[in-house]
Amino acid sequence: MYIPPSTAASPLVVWLNGQRLPREQLPFPDGEVAAAIQTGSLCEQPGLINTARGWRCVRCGNDDRRLFASFPCARCGADCAYCRKCLVMGRISTCTRLVHVTMPLPSEPHEAPLSWDGELSAAQAEAAQAVRQAVLDRSELLVWAVCGAGKTEMLFPAIAAALEEGWRVGLATPRVDVVRELAPRFRQAFPRVSLAVWHGGSDERGRIASLVLSTTHQLLRAYRAFDVMIVDEVDAFPYSVEPMLEYAVSQARKERSSLIYLTATPSRAWQRDIARGKRNAVVIPARYHGHPLPVPVLEWCGNWRKQLERGRLPENVLAWVRHRLEQRKQAFLFVPHIDELEAVTRLLQRVNPRIVGVHAEAPDRAEHVQAFRDGRVPLLVTTTILERGVTVPNIDVAVLGAEDRIFTESALVQIAGRVGRHAAFPDGDVRFFHHGKTNEMVRARRHILRMNEEARKRGLLRR
Amino acid sequence: MNCLLCHSPYNPITSWRQLFLLEDPDVLCPRCRGAFVLIDGRLCEMCGRPLEEAAPSVCPDCLRWQEDEQWGRVLVKNRSVYVYNDWMKDVVALWKFRGDYVIVEAFRRPFVHAFFRHFGRDWCIVPIPLSRDRLDERGFNQAEALARLLPSLYFPWLARKHSEKQSKKSRRERLETDNPFFLADHPPLDGKRIVLIDDIYTTGITIRHAALVLLEAGAAEVGALTLIRA
Secondary structure, eight states: OOOOGGGGOOHHHHHHTTBEEEGGGSSSOHHHHHHHHHHTSEEEEESEEEETTEEEETTTOOOOGGGEEEEEOTTTSSEEEEESTTGGGOOOBTTOEEEEESSOOOOOOOSSOOOOOOOOOHHHHHHHHHHHHHHHHTOEEEEEEOTTSOHHHHHHHHHHHHHHTTOOEEEEESOHHHHHHHHHHHHHHSTTSOEEEESTTOTTTTOOOSEEEEETTGGGGBOSOEEEEEESOTTSTTTTTOHHHHHHHHHHEEEEEEEEEEESSOOHHHHHHHHTTOSOEEEEOSOTTOOOOOOOEEEEOOOHHHHHHTTOOOHHHHHHHHHHHHHTOEEEEEOSSHHHHHHHHHHHHHHOTTOEEEOTTOTTHHHHHHHHHTTOOSEEEEOGGGTTTOOOSSEEEEEESTTSTTOOHHHHHHHHTTTTOSTTOOOOOEEEEESSOOHHHHHHHHHHHHHHHHHHHTTOSOO | OBOTTTOOBOOOOOSHHHHTTSSOOOSSOHHHHHHSOBOOSSBOTTTOOBOOTTSOSSOHHHHHHHHOTTTTTSOSOEEEEEEOOHHHHHHHIIIIISOOGGGGGGGHHHHHHHHHHHSOTTSEEEEOOOOHHHHHHHSSOHHHHHHTTSSSOBOOOEEEOOOOOGGGSOHHHHHHSOOOEEEOSOOOOTTOEEEEEEEEESSSHHHHHHHHHHHHTTOSEEEEEEEEEO
16 A cells, blocks of 8 residues: 655654744654654755855845844854844844655645635626636736725635645745734635735744735745745735845745735836846726725925924824814824824824824724724824734825925825725715925826826726 | 934034043943933932832831741842832843843943942952853843943852743742852952942842851842842
8 A cells, every 4th residue: 555755754844844943933842853854855954144345144044244233142152143033933043953845745625615705896707717827827926006996816726726736835025914904804805715814923824725815024934835825915015115025025936936026116126127028017096996096185284293282283284184084084194203193193183082093003093093983083293114904984184295205206105195096985085284395206207106006007997 | 423322313412521531432322211210319228229208218128028937137238229110120131031142231320330339349249140051042141231330349159050930030039048158169258348230230139048048158248239220
């Protein structure tokens, strides 16, 4: 009788397969680990390697000198260098050994895994077909979809095709909130498929399943695990500024695998590549509900910083806020930095005491955002950190100080993208209050106009 | 230069002394530096915690210690550098539990300053040890990391048995449990003044357990310098 090799795999191999971890993090006796390395079923590598430029961390790819330090190590008795970049995942030092399973992950085919009965819009269907083809061809594809295009559903046919092949699908996104929000939607669409959610606070992190949703940080655990690697919001902080996460993606996917990037705001370099046909891309210029994107209005508001120092807000900004309050329409007001957030919030609370300010480091951030969603907060003052992810049906959005460096084209497009997402309320006001127009503001506006124009040409808009 | 904690770039020259290289520039940006709160002003003369102007010179906790016959005179004094605020909790977690050793550099100047202000070169420095198991787990001893900042040699005269993590026990339990410390190799301690080094003074039990062992071996007096008064 033929016994497939996978049934002979030890619990250690089964547990570790698809991951690469520091040896001391394995919940198995060290003797067992040593034996598995001896027989060749596990492979051991140093955690840091010496390059011409200095150290390089094998787990996260960091080779920035400033992000290494050393300490008198009690384990190896020497002055041991360590990587400061991926420290939250457990310290990798010179004496750390990383281990992974030598043989590839066994495949796990599913029959008719998708049980979603929604319907894709014409634009979505077109993109869905392109993604499916890229997955089957194991190639690379960029999906450039406007905010509110309905990216998630568009992935379903491709994921279903991969699962039928017995492949594993990994979806990485920079934000924990997004991972949490996506998990129930995927569970519903693929009810019989094993799904694991990886983020810092989850017990499932590292568990290999047919479908894995991960933050980009936790993706560092995976090694040669995914046949399909989907990276959501490629342009989003911290992915674009962190080569670490690009490295994580390269380590997590199998050598033969597809790579799908999703973004609403590709970088200028990528936009150029797409225009020149150097990058395989599909563009979805229209929202799922078929209404055009609200176009931002650029409005001068004078030296608002100076006004703020004197305890005042520019008249037109104040008028905008008052108008929303009178109409009882909820709104976001974006400001560049935490210091200004506090000052602006204090001033606006004189107009309406229920107005709150939230920034990324605020411990009560989740509560305030929930209060806004429940309609208990009429206006939320915030820094750029909420520009993605938070979706509220009927809102207006303004930016105070849109000329600040922090508001790049991509950030401004994302901010504008908060408005009019729901089919019942497809319109809304987007206002960029500024003290001097910047190229980024102009580009953001042009970006949105171009998308609307393209959607009209392709007949993707209603009317 | 980039801040040791938040990694954002900043201009490290803030004073004339630094400009003329009399003093090393700060490794932290002003924002991160400003989030630490130094202990200053009136202190409990025993445990070094900050006191209100009107309060008696010894805090209620230390009065309770002083009434205890066995433990009352074990420690001459503790002095700490920082208040245990939320920021400090996060930094300590990163330093001690995540194991970002180099963060100790952020404490160098104030820690050395406190050593000379409250103790001095005639005190022998002894860091509070970790048990072998804990040391293997962390890779370094945070008390030793602090002791290394000081300009005098330190002495590994104490060792520690493995016991439960202390934070899980109540004060009474902690006091009554067997003393985890014992003497390692050491010269005669007769007449020596010893300053123990540790990261946090919370109830003072750890420090007193260690002090007792040293006193029984002949030390003249034992004090403590800790980074944080919780």
